[in-house]
Amino acid sequence: MSIPWLTAEVVEIAAETPRVRTIRLAVPGWRGHLPGQHVDVRLTAEDGYQAQRSYSIASPPGEPAIALTVERLDDGEVSPFLTGELRVGDEIELRGPLGGYFTWTVERGGPLALVAGGSGVVPLMAMVRHRAAQASRIPAHLLCSWRTAEDVIFRDELARLAARGDALEVTHTLTRTAPADWRGHTRRIDRELLVEVLPGPGARPTAYVCGPTPMVESVADLLVSLGHMPERILTERFGPTGGRS
Amino acid sequence: MRAAPGEDRLRMDGNAAAGMLREVFAVEMTTASCTCATCSRVSALGALHLYGGSMGCVLRCPSCEAMVLSVTSVPGGRFIELRGVVRVG
Amino acid sequence: MITRGFKSRRPRGDPARVPPGQYVTEDFPVLSAGPTPRAPLDRWSFALRDVDDRELATWRWGELLALPSSTITVDIHCVTKWSKLGTRWKGVTIDALLEAAGLDPPAPYVMALCDGGYTTNLAMEDLLDGRGMVAYEYEGAPIEPEHGGPARLLVPHLYFWKSAKWVRGLMFMEDDEPGFWETHGYHLRGDPWKEERYSGD
Numbered sequence: 262m263s264i265p266w267l268t269a270e271v272v273e274i275a276a277e278t279p280r281v282r283t284i285r286l287a288v289p290g291w292r293g294h295l296p297g298q299h300v301d302v303r304l305t306a307e308d309g310y311q312a313q314r315s316y317s318i319a320s321p322p323g324e325p326a327i328a329l330t331v332e333r334l335d336d337g338e339v340s341p342f343l344t345g346e347l348r349v350g351d352e353i354e355l356r357g358p359l360g361g362y363f364t365w366t367v368e369r370g371g372p373l374a375l376v377a378g379g380s381g382v383v384p385l386m387a388m389v390r391h392r393a394a395q396a397s398r399i400p401a402h403l404l405c406s407w408r409t410a411e412d413v414i415f416r417d418e419l420a421r422l423a424a425r426g427d428a429l430e431v432t433h434t435l436t437r438t439a440p441a442d443w444r445g446h447t448r449r450i451d452r453e454l455l456v457e458v459l460p461g462p463g464a465r466p467t468a469y470v471c472g473p474t475p476m477v478e479s480v481a482d483l484l485v486s487l488g489h490m491p492e493r494i495l496t497e498r499f500g501p502t503g504g505r506s
Numbered sequence: 507m508r509a510a511p512g513e514d515r516l517r518m519d520g521n522a523a524a525g526m527l528r529e530v531f532a533v534e535m536t537t538a539s540c541t542c543a544t545c546s547r548v549s550a551l552g553a554l555h556l557y558g559g560s561m562g563c564v565l566r567c568p569s570c571e572a573m574v575l576s577v578t579s580v581p582g583g584r585f586i587e588l589r590g591v592v593r594v595g
Numbered sequence: 596m597i598t599r600g601f602k603s604r605r606p607r608g609d610p611a612r613v614p615p616g617q618y619v620t621e622d623f624p625v626l627s628a629g630p631t632p633r634a635p636l637d638r639w640s641f642a643l644r645d646v647d648d649r650e651l652a653t654w655r656w657g658e659l660l661a662l663p664s665s666t667i668t669v670d671i672h673c674v675t676k677w678s679k680l681g682t683r684w685k686g687v688t689i690d691a692l693l694e695a696a697g698l699d700p701p702a703p704y705v706m707a708l709c710d711g712g713y714t715t716n717l718a719m720e721d722l723l724d725g726r727g728m729v730a731y732e733y734e735g736a737p738i739e740p741e742h743g744g745p746a747r748l749l750v751p752h753l754y755f756w757k758s759a760k761w762v763r764g765l766m767f768m769e770d771d772e773p774g775f776w777e778t779h780g781y782h783l784r785g786d787p788w789k790e791e792r793y794s795g796d
């Protein structure tokens with residue numbers, strides 16, 4: 262089965278934060294996806310110049326449109342276009358869904374240890390939304406690290422889901438600055454934070470770690486040092502700053 | 507000599523090559539099970555370290571960095587070099 | 596399919612200066628075939644090796660820096676279509692290395708050998724007469740590891756994959772054997788002005 266480039270139509274653009282947009286796309290011929298998968302987006306300028314980037318699908322399977330949540334990188338080539346210039350009704354080329362390795366569905370079971378750095382939360386959010394849509398009670402712990410409180414995305418939705426009392430816990434930590442009323446953690450993810458927040462190796466959780474490369478490698482190594490089996494730690498690196506090319 | 511975690515801040519993994527590999531092999535490749543020819547470590551292809559940028563896809567063992575699979579897709583054709591064992595399906 | 600409203604940040608530039616198919620960039624993209632090696636300088640060396648792998652001449656770090664150096668400002672062109680204009684490098688030309696070794700090239704081709712195992716092939720005539728150097732400074736500072744430091748080959752008239760990062764030696768060859776990227780579909784020579792990107796071009 263081939264993986265052709267499809268023409269997707271932008272049906273909605275919503276601001277998550279000043280730098281982050283969720284773009285909903287209607288994709289004729291879309292065959293569905295698994296939580297955690299991504300698409301490749303390709304842009305072509307009038308002079309023939311092409312730029313291609315990968316974006317994780319934020320929406321769970323089963324919705325009529327797919328959602329990409331994109332963070333604007335100031336020195337980026339594609340993200341400033343997607344978060345600034347793109348309009349409802351525009352068409353963009355994409356191919357997917359891609360990537361069967363970094364996926365989770367309720368059939369896989371748990372418990373789940375989800376660790377995100379910044380926009381690395383996007384594929385994990387698809388997993389969390391899928392879990393909620395399936396009314397699953399598989400224990401899941403989502404630990405997200407952000408630079409500042411203004412960078413936090415999906416905050417209200419995650420709080421709502423965690424309040425359902427169905428074994429989802431959400432923890433945020435800020436690594437740069439925190440507002441005066443912040444009662445959460447205020448440091449980079451370290452060994453102590455992982456021990457405090459995530460299930461221990463005895464619970465045999467499956468861990469999904471996603472975000473900038475240095476953060477992913479640091480967290481994965483810490484999890485191994487805590488006794489988690491390497492085969493139960495799945496990683497998706499987003500590159501140096503979090504943007505993927 | 508393996509760098510400390512995060513020292514190769516540009517390093518990607520097999521996930522980022524999913525599109526290109528899907529096009530070349532016509533099947534999902536990131537779930538393929540790969541055995542390194544040098545150290546015998548078994549990893550999912552999605553967990554292999556990815557280098558090469560837009561020149562091509564060089565996938566290396568996450569443990570010893572030996573090359574496992576290299577794929578380039580250029581106008582002259584597709585070039586595949588396999589040094590370990592890759593089990594698909 | 597043209598994407599409405601998408602404009603490349605990279606202009607095509609002056610065709611007298613920028614080879615066909617290239618776009619000019621202000622940044623310095625990094626691309627490699629493997630992890631960044633971290634060779635301690637006190638164990639670093641550069642060797643010229645004969646066709647049978649016998650060492651003909653070798654320099655340690657301090658010895659390389661003591662050789663007559665050249666500083667050049669050149670444009671560089673990557674096969675992935677970016678060009679960077681006016682880059683300044685300091686290093687030792689291949690001519691100066693051969694002179695210091697008292698050697699005439701024993702064969703017409705070389706394979707560049709690098710930390711991490713990367714290889715690329717070159718014709719001696721693409722390295723002589725100042726066309727190639729072992730560079731150790733970029734823009735007045737030591738070359739960063741991710742850009743090939745402590746020392747890289749610099750052959751700016753060819754596509755930049757020929758300017759092998761983390762170079763540790765040149766091994767002479769009677770024939771033009773393909774190096775890493777050349778084995779994987781890239782052109783044996785790589786002249787950007789003839790758009791020799793891929794084998795078969």
